Amino acid sequence: MVAPADVKKWITHMQPPAVERMLKEAATENVISFAGGLPAETLFPTEDLNEALQKVIAEHASEALQYYWAEGYAPLREQIAQRMSARGMPTKPTEVLVTHGAQQALDLIAKLLIRAGDTVVLESPTYVPAIQAFEMHRPAFEPLTRNEHGIDLQQLRDVLSRSRPRLLYVVPTGHNPTGVSLTYPQRRELLELLQQSDAYVVEDDAYGELQYGARQTPLRALAPEFRQHFFVGSFSKILSPGLRVGWIAAPEALIKELILIKQASDLQTSTLTQLVLSNYMSSTSLNRHVERCIDYYRERRDCVLASCERHLPPSLRWTRPDSGFSVWMELAADISAGSLLKKALNNGVAFEPGEPFFVSQRPLNYVRVSFSNLECEQIEDGIQRLAGLLSAS
Amino acid sequence: MVAPADVKKWITHMQPPAVERMLKEAATENVISFAGGLPAETLFPTEDLNEALQKVIAEHASEALQYYWAEGYAPLREQIAQRMSARGMPTKPTEVLVTHGAQQALDLIAKLLIRAGDTVVLESPTYVPAIQAFEMHRPAFEPLTRNEHGIDLQQLRDVLSRSRPRLLYVVPTGHNPTGVSLTYPQRRELLELLQQSDAYVVEDDAYGELQYGARQTPLRALAPEFRQHFFVGSFSKILSPGLRVGWIAAPEALIKELILIKQASDLQTSTLTQLVLSNYMSSTSLNRHVERCIDYYRERRDCVLASCERHLPPSLRWTRPDSGFSVWMELAADISAGSLLKKALNNGVAFEPGEPFFVSQRPLNYVRVSFSNLECEQIEDGIQRLAGLLSAS
Numbered sequence: 040m041v042a043p044a045d046v047k048k049w050i051t052h053m054q055p056p057a058v059e060r061m062l063k064e065a066a067t068e069n070v071i072s073f074a075g076g077l078p079a080e081t082l083f084p085t086e087d088l089n090e091a092l093q094k095v096i097a098e099h100a101s102e103a104l105q106y107y108w109a110e111g112y113a114p115l116r117e118q119i120a121q122r123m124s125a126r127g128m129p130t131k132p133t134e135v136l137v138t139h140g141a142q143q144a145l146d147l148i149a150k151l152l153i154r155a156g157d158t159v160v161l162e163s164p165t166y167v168p169a170i171q172a173f174e175m176h177r178p179a180f181e182p183l184t185r186n187e188h189g190i191d192l193q194q195l196r197d198v199l200s201r202s203r204p205r206l207l208y209v210v211p212t213g214h215n216p217t218g219v220s221l222t223y224p225q226r227r228e229l230l231e232l233l234q235q236s237d238a239y240v241v242e243d244d245a246y247g248e249l250q251y252g253a254r255q256t257p258l259r260a261l262a263p264e265f266r267q268h269f270f271v272g273s274f275s276k277i278l279s280p281g282l283r284v285g286w287i288a289a290p291e292a293l294i295k296e297l298i299l300i301k302q303a304s305d306l307q308t309s310t311l312t313q314l315v316l317s318n319y320m321s322s323t324s325l326n327r328h329v330e331r332c333i334d335y336y337r338e339r340r341d342c343v344l345a346s347c348e349r350h351l352p353p354s355l356r357w358t359r360p361d362s363g364f365s366v367w368m369e370l371a372a373d374i375s376a377g378s379l380l381k382k383a384l385n386n387g388v389a390f391e392p393g394e395p396f397f398v399s400q401r402p403l404n405y406v407r408v409s410f411s412n413l414e415c416e417q418i419e420d421g422i423q424r425l426a427g428l429l430s431a432s
Numbered sequence: 433m434v435a436p437a438d439v440k441k442w443i444t445h446m447q448p449p450a451v452e453r454m455l456k457e458a459a460t461e462n463v464i465s466f467a468g469g470l471p472a473e474t475l476f477p478t479e480d481l482n483e484a485l486q487k488v489i490a491e492h493a494s495e496a497l498q499y500y501w502a503e504g505y506a507p508l509r510e511q512i513a514q515r516m517s518a519r520g521m522p523t524k525p526t527e528v529l530v531t532h533g534a535q536q537a538l539d540l541i542a543k544l545l546i547r548a549g550d551t552v553v554l555e556s557p558t559y560v561p562a563i564q565a566f567e568m569h570r571p572a573f574e575p576l577t578r579n580e581h582g583i584d585l586q587q588l589r590d591v592l593s594r595s596r597p598r599l600l601y602v603v604p605t606g607h608n609p610t611g612v613s614l615t616y617p618q619r620r621e622l623l624e625l626l627q628q629s630d631a632y633v634v635e636d637d638a639y640g641e642l643q644y645g646a647r648q649t650p651l652r653a654l655a656p657e658f659r660q661h662f663f664v665g666s667f668s669k670i671l672s673p674g675l676r677v678g679w680i681a682a683p684e685a686l687i688k689e690l691i692l693i694k695q696a697s698d699l700q701t702s703t704l705t706q707l708v709l710s711n712y713m714s715s716t717s718l719n720r721h722v723e724r725c726i727d728y729y730r731e732r733r734d735c736v737l738a739s740c741e742r743h744l745p746p747s748l749r750w751t752r753p754d755s756g757f758s759v760w761m762e763l764a765a766d767i768s769a770g771s772l773l774k775k776a777l778n779n780g781v782a783f784e785p786g787e788p789f790f791v792s793q794r795p796l797n798y799v800r801v802s803f804s805n806l807e808c809e810q811i812e813d814g815i816q817r818l819a820g821l822l823s824a825s
Contacts, residue, residue: 046544046689050696063501080494088497089489096482101473104481104672108456139532139676143698150568151439171696175543279497281703283532296439303443303564305536305698310674312702 049177052170052395058377065389071421073390076215076364076409082335083279084319084328091319095311103314109302110294111137111286112313118320119272119286126248127260128270133291136298139308141245141273141285145172148206148241148269148287150300153178157205160198160238162190164367164396164405166215169208169243178205182398187217187358189225192232199236206239212255213246216396216407217367218340218360220255230262239267246363248277248329251337259288266290274316276364277329282312336364342415343408343422350426357408364411367393370404370429377403382428388421442570445563445788451770458782464814466783469608469757469802475728476672477712477721484712488704496707502695503687504530504679505706511713512665512679519641520653521663526684529691532701534638534666534678538565541599541634541662541680543693546571550598553591553631555583557760557789557798559608562601562636571598575791580610580751580760582618585625592629599632605648606639609789609800610760611733611753613648623655632660638678639756641670641722644730652681659683667709669757670722675705729757735808736801736815743819750801757804760786763797763822770796775821781814 047053054062062074095103110116116132123130138144145168153159153176161170163182173180181198184191190209198204209229211221221229233240242258259270273285287297301307319325340360347357347366357368370376376392383389393405410418440446447455455467488496503509509525516523531537538561546552546569554563556575566573574591577584583602591597602622604614614622626633635651652663666678680690694700712718733753740750740759750761763769769785776782786798803811 046692050692053692075499077499080498083493083497085489085493085497089493092485092489096478096485100476100478100482102674104476104478104674105473106468106470106668106673139698139702142696146697168696168699171692175693175696275499279704280499281495281497283698283700283702299439299443299446299564300568303535303561303568304539305532305676306561307676309532309676309702309705311672311705311708315704 050171050174052167052174054392054395055377058380058392061380061384062389062391065384069387070384071388071413071417071424073388073408073410073413073421075412076391076407077412078276078280079335079412082332084323087323088279088315088319091315091322094318094322095314099314103311105310107307107310107313109307110298111135111308112310112317115313115317118317123270123272123288126257128257128288129263130288131291134288134294136287136294136301137308137313138285138287138301139305140275140280140283141243141271142168142172143304144271144285144287145169145241147297147300147304149173149176150304151293151296152206152239158202160195160204160207161398162209162214163398164216164393165208165398166210166243167395170398173208180398185214185217187219189219189221190229192225192228195229195232199232204236204238206241207233208241208243210243210245211258212244213249213360213362215246215363216365216393217358218363218365219358220250220361223255226256226258226261230258230265233267234262234265237267239269241269241271243271245271245273245276247272249333249336250362251333251340252361269293277332278316278325282316284308284312284316336411339410339413339415339418342418343410346419346422350423352426352429355429365407365409368406368408370406372404374429375403376406379406379428383425386424386428388424390425443564443567445560445567447785447788448770451773451785454773454777455782455784458777462780463777464781464806464810464817466781466801466803466806466814468805469784469800470805471669471673472728472805475725477716480716481672481708481712484708484715487711487715488707492707496704498703500700500703500706502700503691504528504701505703505710508706508710511710512681516663516665516681519650521650521681522656523681524684527681527687529680529687529694530701530706531678531680531694532698533668533673533676534636534664535561535565536697537664537678537680538562538634540690540693540697542566542569543697544686544689545599545632551595553588553597553600554791555602555607556791557609557786558601558791559603559636560788563791566601573791578607578610580612582612582614583622585618585621588622588625592625597629597631599634600626601634601636603636603638604651605637606642606753606755608639608756609758609786610751611756611758612751613643613754616648619649619651619654623651623658626660627655627658630660632662634662634664636664638664638666638669640665642726642729643755644726644733645754662686670725671709671718675709677701677705677709729804732803732806732808732811735811736803739812739815743816745819745823748822758800758802761799761801763799765797767822768796769799772799772821776818779817779821781817783818
């Protein structure tokens with residue numbers, strides 16, 4: 040019997056099994072968890088979604104429970120296109136493909152673009168499941184150092200001068216894990232470099248609508264004429280991840296190719312969840328809901344920063360997120376986040392060790408601290424416990 | 433700019449764009465459509481599903497709208513395992529992965545098993561989107577002739593003697609498009625051959641619960657100790673395709689690998705649809721619903737066969753489905769199904785030209801006639817119109 044692929048050999052960016060196990064246990068226990076980075080359940084607009092569900096079942100049950108075309112529910116494509124256009128990114132419904140969450144968007148784009156050995160440029164650190172989606176196609180990764188100051192664009196210049204990357208994956212707004220967005224000049228410069236290359240850019244905008252200060256403009260809005268551009272959007276952070284609805288916006292010719300790939304991958308996104316979402320959006324103001332989310336998460340962002348300043352040794356470095364769900368923390372060089380996690384769990388606190396977020400040269404002394412699903416008292420308590428552990432170690 | 437993949441070059445099994453367009457238009461018009469092969473909307477248990485939805489929103493909204501683990505909602509994995517066990521396939525919940533429909537099950541298995549150039553053995557004709565899921569990984573296909581008499585097992589012996597196939601994809605029950613299941617001796621012989629090889633077998637059981645006569649035993653039940661076996665199940669045909677819930681049952685070690693691939697592909701299947709399904713199954717008898725479905729589709733199967741015998745020239749050959757949604761018809765050798773479709777649409781009838789169902793040597797004179805979503809009067813009317821066109825051509 041030929042062994043199947045040992046998947047761990049080609050999906051290498053993940054928490055070690057022991058850490059994975061600890062985090063999974065922590066999720067079910069009475070632990071203050073800075074891990075996960077889940078949206079706050081208290082924000083889910085249960086009543087409005089329930090109304091939408093009622094309406095779908097009462098008026099569109101046959102349609103909602105039946106097969107639909109691979110490209111997505113026509114009214115929803117229209118609504119997504121309108122939403123994008125209202126955000127300064129003129130988009131036609133035929134330039135939109137509805138996906139089973141933003142993660143599937145990345146998988147479909149990877150299937151379209153990446154052949155084994157192709158160069159893929161990533162920020163490092165970056166969103167772990169994105170690395171995994173690309174890893175399945177066995178590319179060569181080129182990391183660009185990413186921190187609170189943005190992307191190291193000199194590294195990008197170097198990469199472009201010595202190779203022809205197939206794609207650049209970037210999270211310009213609400214970068215995960217740092218929570219720090221690229222500035223306007225960085226966006227302009229990034230786009231200029233890319234437009235001179237033949238690389239595709241994948242702009243992951245999962246947190247793009249959850250900005251806590253001055254709003255940054257999406258890359259797609261800055262360069263609407265740029266054809267090598269995939270914009271990935273998601274309803275997971277602004278509405279509900281359990282629905283699993285995201286989308287890709289790209290030139291129609293690319294969307295047409297992606298529709299074929301989508302069909303071969305899972306035929307279509309759930310008709311029921313698409314209809315619920317579409318009905319929700321036509322009967323309620325999603326924008327008003329997003330405003331509530333921004334206020335909610337901004338408050339927690341402020342709490343976590345205040346707690347960090349109060350309790351953590353000033354020698355530590357951490358980011359000041361302008362978007363997103365988490366703070367990225369650099370511990371002293373000799374502290375391993377994995378060992379710290381073990382102690383933290385004994386003290387009722389969990390967080391995400393930062394190692395898998397790095398594309399290469401994976402330092403062990405980084406930590407992602409998500410604040411999105413906690414109350415300020417829990418945040419204060421949890422940071423205080425962490426500080427105690429750090430000063431004891 | 434490097435062009436992205438021209439997807440049509442590696443997903444080659446599909447209707448030509450012109451046929452695709454005709455069928456898509458036909459779906460929205462006042463046409464008797466034997467195309468599509470959709471489950472009958474009238475069977476959707478809307479009331480029971482609505483009750484389940486109510487319950488989920490009233491009691492589990494936070495959970496249903498939140499992220500969940502990649503392997504699938506724990507109670508649903510349990511229910512699927514119990515259902516499989518009750519069908520003579522003892523299965524543990526840890527041997528089940530919940531997927532976004534059976535199509536995603538095929539995609540995940542393909543990602544795990546197929547490297548470019550690997551040999552994949554398929555029945556020919558077979559279910560088109562399965563061919564597409566495999567095509568994305570650029571294998572070499574070996575077709576096994578499939579017709580109303582089953583699979584040509586001598587061809588399989590030949591293939592196994594001269595190559596080491598990576599996997600065999602087979603639809604033993606309710607084979608799509610023929611609707612004809614493998615007999616018990618054929619199943620036994622197929623399994624014996626496979627057990628002597630090192631190929632994996634993917635058993636697609638999408639129609640396995642919709643058998644209209646004597647029940648055939650799934651391969652998994654005949655060889656429970658066989659480790660190179662993936663069983664693919666689906667709720668699409670017995671309940672609702674719009675939910676997009678299917679599953680893979682396989683040895684736990686393989687499921688563990690598939691969970692990693694699932695996470696990299698779309699994180700998880702919609703929590704909402706999984707909870708709705710799970711609640712539906714615990715408050716209602718899905719088995720009783722399946723019995724209703726069997727009666728309903730059997731009646732239509734009988735109608736289509738009676739209409740064919742009444743109206744079609746006896747020189748034509750067509751299958752007698754014991755399961756599934758369609759009859760497979762061989763036209764005279766000089767008739768192209770594509771041209772016939774054009775004329776048929778002018779006469780208010782649609783069907784699926786058979787060419788893409790063939791893995792190689794794709795004859796043009798086959799037609800798939802689906803009866804699942806039509807009333808008997810429509811079936812009679814449609815077959816009569818088709819007969820008229822055939823006798824005129």
